[in-house]
Amino acid sequence: MKKTLYLKFLLAYVIFGFFGFVAVATFVSSMTMEHLKHERAEALYKEATLIANTYASDLYNNETSLDTVKKQLDALDTYLSATLWIINPSGRMVLNSAAPVDVETETVISGFDPTVTGGTYYTIGKFFKSFSEDQLSVFAPITSDYKVRGYVVIHYPMQNLVESCNSLLNISYLLLVMLFLLSMIILLFFTEMVYQPLRKIIYATEQYADGNMHYEFQVESADEMGYLSASLNYMASEIARAEDDQKKFVANVSHDFRSPLTSVKGYLEAMLDGTIPPELHEKYLNIVLNETERLTKLTNSLLTLNNLNTKGMLLDKSDFDINSVIRNTVATFEGTCRKKGIAVELVLTGDELFVNADVGKIQQVLYNLLDNAIKFSPTDSIIKIETNEKHNKVFVSVKDHGIGIPKDAQKLIWDRFYKSDLSRGKDKKGTGLGLSITKEIINSHGEHINVVSTEGVGSEFIFSLPVTDDPDE
Ligand code: ADP
Numbered sequence: 001m002k003k004t005l006y007l008k009f010l011l012a013y014v015i016f017g018f019f020g021f022v023a024v025a026t027f028v029s030s031m032t033m034e035h036l037k038h039e040r041a042e043a044l045y046k047e048a049t050l051i052a053n054t055y056a057s058d059l060y061n062n063e064t065s066l067d068t069v070k071k072q073l074d075a076l077d078t079y080l081s082a083t084l085w086i087i088n089p090s091g092r093m094v095l096n097s098a099a100p101v102d103v104e105t106e107t108v109i110s111g112f113d114p115t116v117t118g119g120t121y122y123t124i125g126k127f128f129k130s131f132s133e134d135q136l137s138v139f140a141p142i143t144s145d146y147k148v149r150g151y152v153v154i155h156y157p158m159q160n161l162v163e164s165c166n167s168l169l170n171i172s173y174l175l176l177v178m179l180f181l182l183s184m185i186i187l188l189f190f191t192e193m194v195y196q197p198l199r200k201i202i203y204a205t206e207q208y209a210d211g212n213m214h215y216e217f218q219v220e221s222a223d224e225m226g227y228l229s230a231s232l233n234y235m236a237s238e239i240a241r242a243e244d245d246q247k248k249f250v251a252n253v254s255h256d257f258r259s260p261l262t263s264v265k266g267y268l269e270a271m272l273d274g275t276i277p278p279e280l281h282e283k284y285l286n287i288v289l290n291e292t293e294r295l296t297k298l299t300n301s302l303l304t305l306n307n308l309n310t311k312g313m314l315l316d317k318s319d320f321d322i323n324s325v326i327r328n329t330v331a332t333f334e335g336t337c338r339k340k341g342i343a344v345e346l347v348l349t350g351d352e353l354f355v356n357a358d359v360g361k362i363q364q365v366l367y368n369l370l371d372n373a374i375k376f377s378p379t380d381s382i383i384k385i386e387t388n389e390k391h392n393k394v395f396v397s398v399k400d401h402g403i404g405i406p407k408d409a410q411k412l413i414w415d416r417f418y419k420s421d422l423s424r425g426k427d428k429k430g431t432g433l434g435l436s437i438t439k440e441i442i443n444s445h446g447e448h449i450n451v452v453s454t455e456g457v458g459s460e461f462i463f464s465l466p467v468t469d470d471p472d473e
Helices: 004-060 066-080 158-182 184-209 224-272 278-307 322-332 334-340 359-375 421-426 434-444
Strands: 083-087 093-096 122-125 135-144 147-157 317-321 343-347 354-358 382-390 393-399 449-454 458-466
Touching: 004 066, 004 083, 004 122, 004 135, 004 147, 004 158, 004 184, 066 083, 066 093, 135 158, 147 158, 158 184, 184 224, 224 278, 278 434, 317 322, 322 334, 322 343, 322 359, 322 382, 322 393, 334 359, 354 359, 354 458, 359 382, 359 393, 359 434, 359 458, 434 449, 434 458
Parallel strands: 343 382
Antiparallel strands: 083 093, 083 147, 122 135, 135 147, 317 354, 382 393, 393 458, 449 458
16 A cells, blocks of 8 residues: 555655745844844944943043043943944044054045945945954944034944854754654644554455455544544445345245245156155145245245335325225135134224325235234134224234244344244245335335234234325315
């Protein structure tokens, strides 16, 4: 499996780190430098103005000596780590904190122009070629009698500013590295919460694709990942169940077809080779006929079941009188009932009771229920069929006093091919499909069917149908 998602995340992480570094090295660096320059220039300008208004103007007014002012400038030189000058407007050096007082030699800053700063109060450069390194220079005019007598100039080496800027930038780099390391937590979270579960899910889907539908996996998180894997697990188990059902179904069908076919074949062969003498042929042909009837019934049931699909079953619904459908169905069993001495008691609500359903399919439901009731009832017993109307529903009940259904079998009777052990002896022709067809028909109507049964006492099957008003009224 390609680890592309993980690589993409790693790449994003590296890009994040790279651009973080570039941002600090460019924007942050120039912003810090700009800020430091302004801050330093402002502080130095204040200092220069102060000197211009005090010592320097005193000097020009001859109120103090050159040496005294020089001492002050020297002290400030050390304190500010800067070079302080007092110069005349012509550019002639009066005092220089970096050099001893020398009245003999005249130092002139050639080309000195006080407007060099333009709109601001500082300039950066070698100050008219006076320095070999760049300086941040500010100057304040010394005025007396409304005339500019000279200037106080303070030079601060740019190198110092660059160093301060670098040490500040180092802090930014350190912060960036810390941020980078901390953001690894996101990467870890991603790995733990997205990537690992995703790999499990991918592995599981590969298993399912290989047909291993029983593969189970666990993603313990109450988020979308957990939900996705739970859904996948559920989907796989449903498919596995459907596959198992399918296998069971085919096994059951084959078994149910094989046994009558084996006996038909056996009897026919025995008749042909003379094992069964001709005088007994009629008896055995009747058995063969019975078996073929069973096969026909089985085939019909399978076809019905195949056509039924709880979700997509096509129902031909109409309003009809359920009471008369019950009477007709009972009439078809008259012969069987008479033979077994079974009486069918009808307790029907009203003369007519109209429901809205597929009449053909409901007829089949009644047929299946009544057929079972008769099959599992002892001779000379009573079967009661009742209709009741309650909460806009009609409840139809078919109650017998037969063998009953054991508690643990009551859930299973609706499964395809289920036949209880009790019934096997009594009902050799049963296919175990009747009730599953019945349930599917009722469910496809959006209604319910239930059973209440006690072993050895009897069973009652009750199903509901939606009531409608008499259409003729
Ligand atoms: P079958 O066609 O074999 O009767 P059904 O699906 O109709 O298949 O019934 C399944 C099983 O449910 C039967 O084999 C029987 O064990 C049980 N059963 C159904 N109806 C009754 C009943 N009225 N009394 C006792 N057992 C019943």
